[in-house]
Amino acid sequence: MTENLLQISSLEKHYPAQGGKVVPVLRGLALTLRPGAFVALRGPSGCGKTTLLLCAGALLRPAAGTVLIDGCDPYALSAAARSAFRAAHVGFVFQNFHLVPYLSVLDNILLCGLAAAPQPALATRAIDMLDKLGLSHRLRHRPAELSTGEQQRVALVRALAGGANLILADEPTGNLDAANSRILLDTLADFASQGGAVLMVTHEPAASDRAFTRLDMRDGYLNSC
Numbered sequence: 303m304t305e306n307l308l309q310i311s312s313l314e315k316h317y318p319a320q321g322g323k324v325v326p327v328l329r330g331l332a333l334t335l336r337p338g339a340f341v342a343l344r345g346p347s348g349c350g351k352t353t354l355l356l357c358a359g360a361l362l363r364p365a366a367g368t369v370l371i372d373g374c375d376p377y378a379l380s381a382a383a384r385s386a387f388r389a390a391h392v393g394f395v396f397q398n399f400h401l402v403p404y405l406s407v408l409d410n411i412l413l414c415g416l417a418a419a420p421q422p423a424l425a426t427r428a429i430d431m432l433d434k435l436g437l438s439h440r441l442r443h444r445p446a447e448l449s450t451g452e453q454q455r456v457a458l459v460r461a462l463a464g465g466a467n468l469i470l471a472d473e474p475t476g477n478l479d480a481a482n483s484r485i486l487l488d489t490l491a492d493f494a495s496q497g498g499a500v501l502m503v504t505h506e507p508a509a510s511d512r513a514f515t516r517l518d519m520r521d522g523y524l525n526s527c
């Protein structure tokens with residue numbers, strides 16, 4: 303294992319626009335996350351924060367540059383191998399949770415984690431994490447039966463339970479009240495303190511204050527602040 307959980311260099315990404323033109327979004331961006339990093343990524347809407355997370359998480363192939371997760375370039379893998387690699391190495395937390403509505407809390411977590419870990423170990427870890435986050439009485443409930451705060455805690459367990467050591471979170475506190483935000487941020491901070499790495503997009507001061515460091519995105523680059 304390398305020391306860097308995420309190492310991005312010279313990353314470029316653009317999207318097609320009308321008239322055969324392209325919109326440049328990432329313009330040679332660099333970012334390194336070591337174990338223990340909890341980084342808040344800020345920047346105006348449309349500046350490319352989600353694009354960066356998708357490229358960093360092996361979900362969106364960059365136009366140029368390299369992404370190394372745990373020392374491995376996921377874009378050099380076949381699509382199937384990349385999916386398996388992603389399941390084992392990266393956990394995603396989204397603003398809108400993206401839970402599967404017809405699956406129970408526990409099955410939502412198992413569905414995602416099974417690609418990364420055998421079921422008995424995964425289920426034990428998931429139940430333990432759900433218990434720590436106050437959800438042990440909710441294992442068999444469907445997402446629609448949960449509050450937004452509870453749904454986001456389930457999504458957080460889903461991201462963590464597979465054993466990934468890199469968490470990418472896109473405005474994870476955007477739909478949460480103050481108490482649930484605190485629970486989520488404390489859990490991310492603990493995860494980083496125990497040797498994981500977190501890259502969290504946020505525009506909320508309480509969330510960026512809780513991160514250990516802050517980066518601002520402007521014009522396709524990152525500036526520390």
Ligand SMILES: Nc1ncnc2c1ncn2[C@@H]1O[C@H](COP(=O)(O)OP(=O)(O)O)[C@@H](O)[C@H]1O
Pocket residue numbers: 317318325327345346347348349350351352353354
């Ligand atoms: N699939 C896409 N096709 C074309 N343009 C896109 C696509 N996804 C994002 N964009 C554009 O790229 C820019 C960056 O988007 P995004 O990464 O979502 O920004 P942010 O998360 O910072 O709001 C925006 O101008 C957006 O409209």
Ligand SMILES: [Mg+2]
Pocket residue numbers: 351352353472
């Ligand atoms: Mg976004």
